[in-house]
Amino acid sequence: MSFVQVRDLWQAYGDRSILERVNVDVAEGEFISIVGASGCGKSTFLRMLLAEERPTRGSIRIDGGEPALEPNRERGVVFQKYSVFPHLTVRDNLIAGQSFGTRWGALFGGAKAAARANADDMLAKIGLNHVADQYPASLSGGMQQRLAIAQALIAKPRVLLLDEPFGALDPGTRVQMHEFLQALRDETGMTVFMVTHDLEEGFKLGDRVLVFDKPRWDPHDPGAYGATITYDFDARDGGIPFQHLNPPTTKDITDAL
Ligand SMILES: Nc1ncnc2c1ncn2[C@@H]1O[C@H](COP(=O)(O)OP(=O)(O)O)[C@@H](O)[C@H]1O
Ligand SMILES: [Mg+2]
Incomplete structure (x- = not known):
């Protein structure tokens, strides 16, 4: 099949x-x-x-x-369209993207540190590392779009x-x-x-x-x-x-x- x-x-x-x-x-x-x-x-x-x-x-x-x-x-299945959380910073959005499908929907300890490192790595790749601590609403439309795609992709x-x-x-x-x-x-x-x-x-x-x-x-x-x-x-x-x-x-x- x-x-x-x-x-x-x-x-x-x-x-x-x-x-x-x-x-x-x-x-x-x-x-x-x-x-x-x-x-x-x-x-x-x-x-x-x-x-x-x-x-x-x-x-x-x-x-x-x-x-x-x-x-x-x-x-x-991850849908890029609905993924960005307005109340989370850009970096925390990418960390959240990695917690989908975990048992508690959240990451702890070493997993959280690894998720943060992954998030920063992704931010560098998409050229958003300089806005890591900002909220999505403060980004341009194109940057928000890149963030949404990155957040969907980071969960692989x-x-x-x-x-x-x-x-x-x-x-x-x-x-x-x-x-x-x-x-x-x-x-x-x-x-x-x-x-x-x-x-x-x-x-x-x-x-x-x-x-x-x-x-x-x-x-x-x-x-x-x-x-x-x-x-x-x-x-x-x-x-x-x-x-x-x-x-x-x-x-x-x-x-x-
Ligand atoms: N929940 C809904 N209730 C009624 N009509 C809907 C609903 N969702 C979409 N439609 C209608 O279904 C059609 C197809 O919509 P959509 O899938 O968004 O098209 P596309 O993405 O190809 O532009 C449109 O005419 C839209 O108005
Ligand atoms: Mg459509």
Whole structure:
């Protein structure tokens, strides 16, 4: 059985179908980029992987079990979006990130000293060591985003969910964060699901690029049908989707979105 297995997944809110018949298999360690039009259900899909929402129909298995409700390292999923605690300093946020999944949700003694050293190491890597004792609200948007990503990554989760993580970053910082994420992923072998609206970023970082789109469309009732995975591109080796006899151009993909 594959590491992440999604079978005939549906999600509807009231009589609005958001997602329908989503099927996908992901091997452990794969980096999955997800693209698709705004509002087509990409964040909803991540929330279901996080067990924050139950599907209307269908199933998700992560390492053979249901998605874990509490983040934990074994079958844990960390979502970059909600991770930063406003009442903790930047350093303490990274220390807290390492206590997820511990028995008491807190670290003591030697473990705490090690967590502090790890936090400082991470802060240096992401260029936030000079603001270690500040609170998140005092940081710029880009710095807050880097902190959120670092906090999610520091727990070395087996599954990492990133929802448009680099959106607010300037191009230089974005490239730095790409390199940082790629190095961490090589080191940990974690499985990543990343939603992005930047196709180039999706192909650069992802092993696969999944396109979410509505295969059925009722012009009189645009909310009648949900989206599903309409393309599953192989993005390894420079993004040539070898399973396609006629490799789609960027324009084809853009048109499909
Ligand atoms: N809890 C909810 N109740 C009702 N509608 C929701 C809820 N969450 C999301 N939606 C709707 O589901 C659709 C998909 O949302 P979302 O997953 O955020 O899309 P995306 O991330 O692809 O932009 C949107 O139309 C949104 O308004
Ligand atoms: Mg979204």
